[in-house]
Amino acid sequence: MEKVIIIGCPGSGKSTFARELEEKTGLPLYYLDMLYWNSDKTTVTKDIFRERLRSIISEDKWIIDGNYGSTMEMRISECDTVFFLDYSADICLSGIKERMGKTRPDMPWIETEEDAEFIEFIKNYNTESRPKVLELLNKYSEKNIIIFKNREDADTYLKMG
Numbered sequence: 001m002e003k004v005i006i007i008g009c010p011g012s013g014k015s016t017f018a019r020e021l022e023e024k025t026g027l028p029l030y031y032l033d034m035l036y037w038n039s040d041k042t043t044v045t046k047d048i049f050r051e052r053l054r055s056i057i058s059e060d061k062w063i064i065d066g067n068y069g070s071t072m073e074m075r076i077s078e079c080d081t082v083f084f085l086d087y088s089a090d091i092c093l094s095g096i097k098e099r100m101g102k103t104r105p106d107m108p109w110i111e112t113e114e115d116a117e118f119i120e121f122i123k124n125y126n127t128e129s130r131p132k133v134l135e136l137l138n139k140y141s142e143k144n145i146i147i148f149k150n151r152e153d154a155d156t157y158l159k160m161g
Contacts, residue, residue, distance in 0.1 A: 001025065001081045001144070004063045007072065007133060008085030009125040010118065011095030013151060015106035017085065018065035020158050025063070030056050031106040032066025039108040046070070065106060069132060076136055081144040084133065085154060092122050 004027065006014045015031060022029040035052040036043055043049075053071055056062055057078045064075055076082060096119070100111055121129075137145050148154040 002027065002061045003057075003079040004081045004083065005075045005079045006063065006065045006083045006085070007067050008083075009087060009089070009092040009129070010067070010122055011092035011099075012085035012087045013095055013154065014065050014067075014085055015104065017083065017154055017158070018063055019105070021083075022063055024158065027061050027063045028059070029063045029065065032064065032068050032071075033107050036068070037108050041109060050074075067129070069129065072133070073136055073139075076140045076143065079143065082137065082140075082146065083154075084137065084145065084147045086130070086147050086149055087151070089123050089126060091151065092125070093119070096122065 004021065004025075006018050006021070008014050018029055018031075021027070032053070035056075036049050038044065044052075050071065053064075053074070056064065057075065064079075096114070100114070103110055137143075137147075146157070148157070
């Protein structure tokens with residue numbers, strides 16, 4: 001396990017899992033949100049985002065945390081291990097509420113209020129985004145793919161490793 005991606009619905013705990021995995025493995029950790037967002041809540045261009053991502057992928061070892069469907073296949077094709085936090089919308093919505101107002105190393109600002117569009121994305125993730133993720137995981141089934149259905153399974157994995 002040297003090139004790892006962590007994917008799942010927003011609020012599933014990808015970044016928390018990533019930090020703990022980084023601690024256990026010593027692999028360098030990169031957050032897609034930090035590559036894409038500026039601290040003033042504007043975004044970099046798609047070209048800059050892709051260039052930053054390509055630069056990381058060209059390294060020998062990494063953990064990349066985040067979804068970003070437009071670059072998911074690029075990351076899956078280059079990784080050796082995929083962790084998919086495949087949780088219910090309720091778990092993810094509660095994760096969003098828990099992180100509200102907290103400083104996070106994976107985000108260049110502090111979320112202080114709910115974004116209705118973002119909440120709607122989370123509510124629809126399992127019917128709209130998840131099938132595309134599963135399709136990619138099926139396409140790259142030779143990869144080491146680890147799917148967690150709840151936080152307890154993810155925590156157990158980290159304790160065992």
